Amino acid sequence: MRHFLTLKDFTKDEILEMLSLAEEIKAQTKAGHHEPYLNGQVLGMIFEKSSTRTRVSFEVGIHQLGGKGLFLSANDLQLGRGEPMKDTARVIGRMVDLVMIRTFSQSTLEEFARYSNAPVISGLSDMYHPVQIMADYLTMQEYSRVENPVVAYVGDGNNIVHSWMMLASKLGFTLRVATPKGYEPDAQVTQDALVFAAQSGAVIELMNDPNKAVEGADVVTTDTWVSMGQEAEKEKRLRDFQGFMVDDAMMARAKAGAMFLHCLPAYRDYEVSEAVFEAHADEIFDEAENRLHAQKGIMVWLDRQKKE
Incomplete structure (x- = not known):
């Protein structure tokens, strides 16, 4: 049983297989053809955190693959009244074919996956957002086939940058991460990424100077400074992130x-x-x-692994 909880769990070849599958399915979709790869299958979608793109992309995606999406908010489940996660996993995992969870804690995903009979996909956690980064890289591939791109991330050391670090470390490209002091990526994630980078030839650089990070970059990316659950910190964060807005002057430092x-x-x-x-x-x-197309590739890939 394979789950999709973090890119840490996959090899370079497996990640590229999923992306290639996403490209193939996207081309079919654009041609007006929806191959029923997951005909009759049910995707259980558990949302402890709300979302626009995650719900729409997964629900449309499973529909286009011939299956059905079942939306479940925390308020709809016994989770909201204290049922242990492992019991919920044992029940839902016997009734659906795939599970997507968008939650607060990475440990929630890991516990659910440990007890689930169905493959589990992370729709986001506090530590990683792997489906988003797969969509990002799919977009990069469509716009440019640079062999070893230089990607500059400017902003908070959050779940987005953690997933960028895992992707870079597995695929072997250069990633520069610029955060304000005190907002650096998680130390364990950084250590893991550097271990993988040593094997793949990736270059991962952490710094506090956004202008240095962007210099000559092929891709510049960022994320909100105030994520869900951090609203009380908004004023402090806005002060701490001064100078980290990606504007014309900063983009001018990147590659033409x-x-x-x-x-x-x-x-x-x-x-x-x-x-x-x-x-x-x-x-x-x-x-x-590309969230839609990348996630379809991931779902079909996981289904094929389940059948092997």
Whole structure:
């Protein structure tokens, strides 16, 4: 049984297989053909944290693959009244074919997967957001086939950058991460990424200077400075992140024609200027659409692993 909880669990070849499958299925979709790879299967979608893109992309995705999505909020389940996660996993995992969970804690995902009879996909946790980064890399591939891209991440050391670090360390490209002091990525994630990077030839650099990180980059990316659950810290974060907004001056340091990516929702004139966002809107919304296609590739790949 394979689960999709973090890119840490996959080899370079497996990640590229999923992306190739996503490209193939996307091409079929664009041609107006929906191959029923998951005909009659049910995807249980558990949401402890709300989302626009995650719900729509998974629900549409499983439908286009010939299956059905079952939306379950925490309020709909016994989880909301204290049932142990392992018991919920034992029940749901016997009734559905795949499970997607968008939750607060990575440990919740891991416990559910440990007791589930069905493959589990992370729709986001506090530690990782792997489906988003798969969509990001799919978008990068579509715009440019640079063998060893230089990606600059500017912002908070959060679940998005953790997944970027895992992807870079597995695929072997260069990732520069610029965060304010005190907002660096998790130490254990960093250590794991550096171990994988030593094997793949990836270069992962952590720094506190966003301008240095962006210099000559092929791709610049960022994320909101205030994620769900951090609203009480908003004013402090806005002060601490001064100088980290990706604006025209910062983008000018990147390679000519560099991409800008944002996982959305974007807060204009905070982490990214209105001008930069609108100049790169086509890339950003292709990236958003690619959540649908990347996740279809992941679901079909997991189903094939289950049958082998």
